[in-house]
Amino acid sequence: MFDLSGRVAMVTGASRGLGRADALALAAAGADVILTDLLVESDPAIEETAARSDSVMAQVMASQGGVHTEATAAEIRELGRRSVAIQLDVTDRQRVREVFDQVVEDYGSLDILVNSAGVSDHLGQIMDLSPELWHRDLEVNLTGAFNCTQAAWPHMRMRNYGRLIYKSTVSALQGGFGHASVATTGAGVLGLMRSMALEGARHRITSNAVVAGAIETEGFRTSPPSTVDRMVLRTATRELGRPEDIAAAVCYLASTEAAYVTGVALPVAGGPDLFTF
Template sequence: MQLVGKVALITGGSRGLGRADALALAAAGADVVITDILLESGQDSGVAQKYGPLAQFFQSSRVVYAEQTAEEIRQMGRRALALQMDVTDRQQVAEVFARVKSEMGSIDILVNNAATLDHVAQIEQQNDDFWERDLRVNLTGAYNCCKAVWPYMKEQKWGRIINMASVAGTMGGFGQSSYSTTKAGILGLTKSLALEGARHNITVNAIVPGVIATEAFQMTSPQMRERMIARTAFKRAGEPEDIASAVVFLASDGAKYITGIELYVAGGLNLFTF
């Protein structure tokens, strides 16, 4: 699963799954571009305010490692960039992708990882502004990035797009109407683009994570964490590296005949467990 000579761009890469994906892709040989709305240096507090309490918490508590991750990748002997990018801003996405193409030579792998997941309320209490935010970030943001990278991948006749879905998108989630809807939409986007991309040697796949021990998961109450873990067949949470291993596989030539799939990395949470 060597990726030497490939350039990967990851959205929402400053922590959690995005950071693990970046390090794993670099370990497999890829040069990596980490994008996020938050960077350690030069942070604009207005960006975090715009995207809600979780972004504000991560910024205030300095749970932001985009530039640190880029430096770790450079220490591996790979090229790396950490760039601020808002996936909802189409102009900014286009400018960042053009810069990456110019400076790095190509964009071969796109991992659409950026997402919001702090909107939890039953339908009567769903916040309309957060509903719209979740659609813009989780679904339209992935669309914006796919559309921006498509011409580059078509031109080089090679590409890998890996979209991050969720078991909430396949099973639903109590109090997660907006999040579940966006992640279900990701699956439709994945399959449609898989059909369009095949003639250009572009594969498009989705990973469906379950309960993964990220910083966001650790912020839930102990009781809720126990309930979620109990749903898995392994009776434990997965690690970000479990997702990252799947990302590396789908980006590699070992997966060159795989497209349009929903790859569960959920520890059996989607099975009938009791």
């Protein structure tokens, strides 16, 4: 679609779902891709790592073979691109910095950062939300994106080029019944994204977010069927989106052609806000 040859991309949360699809699409467009995730297949302590993250989803994936970080990197190498899978918890600031610096040393640059690591398994109305998981959601979804942005920034700034891409959700724009935690962290991400667009503009660093609707990923499948039905009925297209729909937008925002697009929260959501009655 767009030619990303010679670009080096880092995708967080690339083991599955949106991050995995982004990594494959960026590679298909020509980029070398570093996949990072809390979970990698060869981690001998993968189940303990998943348990420590306090995410039921991570525990299910770790115990049921739902982790594809290294397999996806291998798939990308078969396309003829450079690719590696790295175990990285985005909440671990020190390690985030070390990994990003090492990647630039090994690959020569870091041109594209896709922040896709996230947790979205903390649903419920206000009195059912847990303060511990609220804090976890802020740490992973918002502070994680902040940590990765700070680690990428000096490298992008030095080369006077960069593409920062964030993930947010339509509930960040509209609110979401039973989705306060996901909506709030998603809204925070948009604040970070727009501020980076302003600070990056003079350095040819663009910053944008893909605002995802109901996209069929492993994470999304944890939603109760009644919620899924309601979400589908709320879209103009009357269907769930696919991770590839998000990845196509990511490739556009990562491209040279999108140089004049910055500070944008781009909905890829099937038109959930089009109804007036």
